[in-house]
Amino acid sequence: MLARHHDPIAAIATAPGRGGVGIVRVSGKGLQGLVQTLCGRPLTPRQATYLPFCDAAGQPIDQGLALYFPAPHSYTGEDVLELQAHGGPVVLQLLLARCLEAANQPDPASGQRVLPGLRVAQPGEFTERAFLNDKIDLAQAEAIADLIDASTEAAARSASRSLSGAFSHEIHALRDALIHLRMLVEATLDFPEEEIDFLRKADARGQLSKLEQTLAQVRQRAQQGALLREGIKVVIAGQPNAGKSSLLNALAGAELAIVTPIAGTTRDKVQQTIQIEGVPLHVIDTAGLRESHDEVERIGIARAWDEIAGADAVLFLHDLSRCDAPEYIAADADVAGAMAEKVSKNVPVIDVWNKSDCAAPAARLVATVGARASVRLSARTGDGLADLRRTLLDVVGWQAAPEGVFIARARHVQALHAVAEHLAQAAAQLDATGPALDLLAEELRLAQNALGDITGEFSSDDLLGVIFSSFCIGK
Incomplete structure (x- = not known):
């Protein structure tokens, strides 16, 4: 201390x-x-x-x-x-x-x-x-701050489960299984004449496989918990007058953004946090993407691209009422090309075909762009909004929250990913002809250390300082 x-x-x-x-x-x-x-x-x-x-x-x-x-x-x-x-x-x-x-x-x-x-x-x-x-432990300590900061009922319930020790129990169970496997490997190193036969008789490979399966389940629940805690940054992007502000208002259920027929009405981002099935969504309406000589609008468009580049998911809005106009098609293609350069391949882009209520019948049959998720809707009438909400959760990997989900942070997910990588290396060593048992033992030790980072058993003072400094005074 x-x-x-x-x-x-x-x-x-x-x-x-x-x-x-x-x-x-x-x-x-x-x-x-x-x-x-x-x-x-x-x-x-x-x-x-x-x-x-x-x-x-x-x-x-x-x-x-x-x-x-x-x-x-x-x-x-x-x-x-x-x-x-x-x-x-x-x-x-x-x-x-x-x-x-x-x-x-x-x-x-x-x-x-x-x-x-x-x-x-x-x-x-x-x-x-x-x-x-x-x-x-450290995971429970973080859950206290997460319970205070919870923005949805699902997040609060999940934080409460972590505070009661549900997440820590899962980590301790993984650690105990890992320690038992390490014990077998270390014992084999102490008696080299036994070597791999001893590990085979103890079913070390079966124990490692079971450990990897359990870890996969914990990682999946931790990723769900991280979504509950962090939420999802969703950026609405597209050409002017495609209905971006109307879509934000429809999703939020309130008149947050100004809506007019005048192109370029939105000059700066407008943000609102909503929830879908308990998952916070930070929805951002941005300026219409086009070439502009208006200095203020150009600044808004530059900010729009910055938000798009940092999004967890992008709603690429298309106007069905103009989808057969050559100039509109060309401009949409330009936006799509720029988006492909600025948006990471890991970030899902959903094609949203808006104004289905006023589009010609032929336009309503417009095809999905490539293999991307696609939704047709009317931001004005609300038709198709439920499909959009469900698609958003699907593309970011959310599943209906079971009672077993616990709150988790990005560092927990990263630590569990490191554990999975070390166990994969350990499995490769164990499956090799003439395995290097010292390397196998080291991978298992590193996996245990990564688990210890979650509960605080191996955490540095620097990490503790960062975590607790984010708390409020008096807690």
């Missing part, structure tokens, strides 16, 4: 602003003296006590509830004191200042300061203490 991890800490634990209740939290070793100084009496552990909170002169700041949780039975694993007062920002700042002031008062019994070194907590430091004191 770093030196700062031994300091007692205090912070306002509720969100900024006014509310019915606000909480000031203190965590550290040996808080009994601070409890006595602040509350004027000892507190019964884990029992709420209603009392006045007074300043150094004995004047009341507020009245509320005080709760004391002795170590190790607390959120952080240290002694924890919570003062629950009215949720006005001035009141809470006064209470926090009183905690810091009381910590530096002399204890009447010993003459020493009540709680030397008490300081304001850094972002995420309470949860970091919980992790360092083995109350939770």
